[in-house]
Amino acid sequence: MSLFTGVQNWLDERFHWAELIGPLKKKTVPIHKLSYWYFLGGITLFLFMIQVCTGILLLLYYRPGANEAFESVQYIMTRVQFGWLIRSIHSWAANLMILTAFAHMFSVVFLRAYRKPREMTWLSGMVLLFLAMGFGFSGYLLPWNTLAFFATKVGTEITGQVPIVGHSMMVFLRGGEEVTGATLTRFFGFHVAVLPGLTTLLVLIHLALVQYFGMSVPPGLEARWEAAPGEARQMKFFPSFFLRELMAWYIALGALGALAAILPWELGTKADPFASAPAGIRPEWYFMFMFQTLKKIPAKVWFLDGEVVGILVFGAAGLLWMLLPFFDQVGRGRGRRFIMGAGIFALSYIIAMTIYGYMAK
């Protein structure tokens, strides 16, 4: 009896291991020409795990506080053995994770994987994307450098424009009226405690839902396969899909390592709250389309403040986007066509405004 079989038997005697992993053994993944989109969710999960590991390592040296944060990151970058690698991977993986999460979301829209019965999977995924953006927003400030300080100032100011609750939200986020050391410590708290807890919970729910409903097949193909079940092609999750996913993870790891070694994430200069804002203040790239839109909205739209209108429109659009699966079956295909149009528009708008944001002076 091999060691592996021995461990399996030991677990089986105590936890009925075979029953526990039974469903996973039976789990299959559809094979078709768009199967590669299934990897995106897994890559996002892998990057999240990287974030957890590198984040814990950074915690060993990082010190939250206006007087220490910058110096501690500088120390990590210059003195700690492989500190530069861990910090650069953490920063790059954060950005890649949001990129793959966005790609995963749009693949779900265009393959209509959100449709019944997977509405809750979509909703949990959307909340996860918002949490990832929250991670990005809170983590951006932690090195306490000039660019992050002023970007956070602008970002929280925008939050303050939300009607009725805006000011209270801004004060809550900042820990006062201004961005100070108090903002840094609470962003740190959100970043290392609140958001990871919520995200882990949501990831487990999301994975459980994916497991429960199985992988979605594009509707046209699904209909064909239902008509001719013999045409349906599947691969086993273990080991076939899992090993392929592992290949994707390795490639992602290689890309991360290359980015960290060739383009280490820069530190910038320490934030000086009393200095005037430098030119070129901008948020992280995934907030750029919203930032640029708000910049371009006229100061007054009819009798309303332009920025407030922008925030309300984005809020409403975000809410509708979250509820997207519930419109799919509306009006004999009209809802579906509307969702496709909205998906194409949203993707084009995000790409165009992001590019415009970086090109505009």
Added chain:
Amino acid sequence: MATWRNSGLPRRLILRLALLLFACADVAYAQTANTCLDCHSVQDPPRRVTEEQFARDIHSQKGLNCASCHGGDPTKADLDAMSKAAGFRGKIERSQIPALCGKCHADGAYMRQYNPSLRTDQLSQYKTSVHGKLLEKGDTKVAVCTDCHGVHDLRPVSDTRSKVHPLNVAQTCARCHADAAYMKAYSIPTDQFEKYSTSVHHQAMAARGDLSAPTCTTCHGNHGAAPPGVDSVQNVCSKCHVFQDQMYEKSSHKAAFQSAGLPGCVVCHGNHGITHPTDAKLGTGPAATCMQCHSPGDTCDLARVEMLSGLTRLDSAIKDADHTLSVAESSGMEVSAARLEEDQARDALTKARVTIHSFRKELVDHDIQEGLKIAEKNMLAGKAALADRDYRRRGLGWALVFIFATVIGLFLYIRQIERNAPKT
């Protein structure tokens, strides 16, 4: 009305006065009006003073009016305002202007009510100036208060539009001193402004907006303006260049220049056209100054060569370290600590350049060695950063080879297990 016509005043003025009287016929008007401007605002220059112009004048803003200097009674609406009985003095003679201004400006008790911190020694200083002395001798071409400060629209010195604001002083002086025809009788050069415009001092003032940079009055004085004597040039420069002065004071050149009647700093640096000194001053090229007096091969020349080579060595070491750090920085390496130390190396070079004024090679060498140590340390930091960068890249290369091999291995393994698996 007949009386008005007979007075010969222009019809427009009569109408204006009539309107003014109609509009302001109350007691308050009689107490505050300045009827001088009613006529003078429509006269031709030089008698013209507009209301806008006068409103900008600091004296007007402080509540003084035309009568404060010219006498008369501005509350009267006609020529009675300018009657002898009302104390009208008319145009002030140039020779009388300093005394007239001094009546208030030399009166500490009077001036305190307007500006307690304002000096009140302008008149006494003026009397010691070349301008004041010549005026005393009856030369009315020389500058009096109004030539520099303006008249009727006189602004405080802090106002950038004032003719005596630091940014404008040189132009104000140049109005006379750069006018060869006007200055002909005085037999002094008229190229000071032209030279000053090319100087490092003007550069600091005009280009960088550094109001503490020297302009004419900084070295020559303002109210007591006079050329600094040969012996006092050092005192003028030392007001800002303190350390250079301390070094020079103890140097052998101090006594040598004094005994030869040479004007200290000016011998090497010039005066109005002073440019940014470079190490080339210690060389033998066109910018060299030492060799104007010293002979090649003498003891001083040998010291000069050593000091110059030290400065050149340190300058090169700083630049080399800076280049290495820049390459490391552009590769994404964190070298901010070394960057901070670079400033210390540059400070050491500046200090060595200041120490040159001691003309003692051992003192200069001490500063150079200090700088070289820091530059060398920075160079090592830069090289270490580059070595670290290369180490990272090599590490990345090996990691990528490992990852690539693993991916290929996985690919082959998947192919193998799927080939062996039963078809579904």
